[in-house]
Amino acid sequence: MVSSSHEAMHRIFQDHPTLFSRVSETLGLPFPSPTAVTALPNDVTETKAVDRRIDTLLRIDTESHGPFLLAVEAQKKKDPEKSASWGYYLAYLRSKYRLPPLLLVICQDRATAEWAARPDPIGFCSWPSLTVRPLVVGPGNMPVISDPAEAVDDLALATLSTIVHGASPDIEGILKTMSTALRAVPDDVRDPVVEFIFQGLDKLPAADIWRKLVVVDLSFYKSSFFQEVRAEAKAEAKAEAKAEARAEVRAEATTARAAEDVLAVLDMRGLDVPEEARARITGCDDPDVLRGWLRQAVVATSVDDVFRTE
Structure with a gap:
């Protein structure tokens, strides 16, 4: 099942098609600046064959080198079979569109990023017919953005950086930078960023930190995604309250039965048993005291003897 984190890592390129240009600049790679970007169908399935889908596929036009295809894949963990799929994607795209394809892999941990970046030659002996060599973005080469002003200047890149560093020990500071930066932007710009980060962090511990920052720093935030999160929290709190109420009822019933036993x-x-003593017994809500009274009632010669256990 595809996680929200997986979706966020590649879908951000659909919402911000020119983001790859800034990513390549960040990595120090000499790719030309795009003049146009077109989202293409991501279905690369053959007729009656295994379903194969690239996470995000873009056509990027450049003035100096012409158009190329950008296939964006979000990779959460090592997968020995993935390189073969990536090789298929690249060959298929080259054949179908007659354009040079480039594979960009987004990772949230260093080990997966290092694995994905290793060239994988496809061929026999020392003669590779094809080498799969993706461009990889991960915690090791994506810079941390710690200045709110810098984050505001390029919110898309800052959002991707935040997601990529979701498991970093410095994530709390990174998220604080983002929440501070988002105070200064309009709702229609802020809301998608907040949701992308929610989805990108998914089940990481940092998701709880982000949720609290959104409540405190962006208390006016009203997105449907956050409303769902808040509704879930309310439902959990309501369930806990019901459980506590049931436990309290059971405890009261237990003490009532214990008083009746005495x-x-x-x-x-x-x-x-005078009325005053009866009221004292039925009004006691301490199970330990009632158990003591019950033991004493077995041997007592008067009601006063029962209370002497105290």
């Missing part, structure tokens, strides 16, 4: 033993032994 009175029943005294009645069976023919001991007179």
